[in-house]
Amino acid sequence: MSDNTINSSAEAVDPNAGPELVISTEGMVRIFRINRPARMNAMTPNMQTELSEAFIDAGQDPGVRAIILTGTGDRAFCSGMDLKVRKEADEAGKPYRYKMTTLNRFGLEVILETYKPTIAALNGTAVAGGFEHALACDMRIVCEHAKLGLPEAKRGMGAHFSTIMLPRVIPRAIAMEMLYRGDYISAEEAYRCGLVNRVVPVGEALNAALELATAIAKNAPITIRRMKETAVKSSGLPLAAALRLDEGLNPYLSEDRKEGARAYVEKREPRWQGR
Known part of the structure; x- marks a missing residue:
């Protein structure tokens, strides 16, 4: 548009x-x-x-x-x-x-x-x-x-x-x-x-x-969701409790993390799968 x-x-x-x-x-x-x-x-x-x-x-x-x-x-x-x-x-x-x-x-x-x-x-x-x-x-x-x-x-x-x-x-x-x-x-x-x-x-x-x-x-959807959910749910929590939140899909364990690394090394745009 x-x-x-x-x-x-x-x-x-x-x-x-x-x-x-x-x-x-x-x-x-x-x-x-x-x-x-x-x-x-x-x-x-x-x-x-x-x-x-x-x-x-x-x-x-x-x-x-x-x-x-x-x-x-x-x-x-x-x-x-x-x-x-x-x-x-x-x-x-x-x-x-x-x-x-x-x-x-x-x-x-x-x-x-x-x-x-x-x-x-x-x-x-x-x-x-x-x-x-x-x-x-x-x-x-x-x-x-x-x-x-x-x-x-x-x-x-x-x-x-x-x-x-x-x-x-x-x-x-x-x-x-x-x-x-x-x-x-x-x-x-x-x-x-x-x-x-x-x-x-x-x-x-x-x-x-x-x-x-x-x-x-354009960025990794699992990572973006994790950031949003963590920011909302950690609000008002003591620091130690907030740092230990582990809600939703974990981007570190996702296929998108692997794709992000591949795309960077291969100098191309990533193709996110959202999983």
Whole structure:
């Protein structure tokens, strides 16, 4: 897929119709695009369920070696829960079902524990639950005009996932200030504190993410999975316990290890078998 094709496909999505989640595949990369630009790509319960199922499917598909999550348009990656829908439900007397008590309670954990590389391509602003979906991914590429943040303290909400994860990703003092104040930060500020991998021009987040994902997908899939699974499962463990983790397929005992050595000596690209 060329850069022009990527950009034109973003424009081709009708903002007033079509699925809330657009799924496509480019080579060995699965792309999920949140498609509610008229509502700043705000999440609905159905979309959250569909997204969880999509990540599970991609995680189990041997033809997928990397996953990108992005949004439609250049205004917002995702603005979190659709508060207009929630306000209408509150006024109708419908009880609020806190995510940890619903079938969607594990949605962010599904992303976090998808043992393939995940990249959030922040085409626009990512706040509240949208920020948390980006935070659940391994890497983040953000357009220069985007704002990022957690306004939950200003909305009486919780930011449960970010309260746990954000201090593990960036320095704790910066994380706690973001949580306590509820203010947004710029793309450059996010880069300086290590929250995002790189800042790109408007309209280039998906292109940059696809370039990164394609490069990663060329590497040994067993090794990549082992790295992801170890990184997730070792988080918070004492060093001695983390060093003794031995989960999943062992790349040292794989056919791919032998193929990697052969390809290097023979000066050719390796042909991974994933076993």
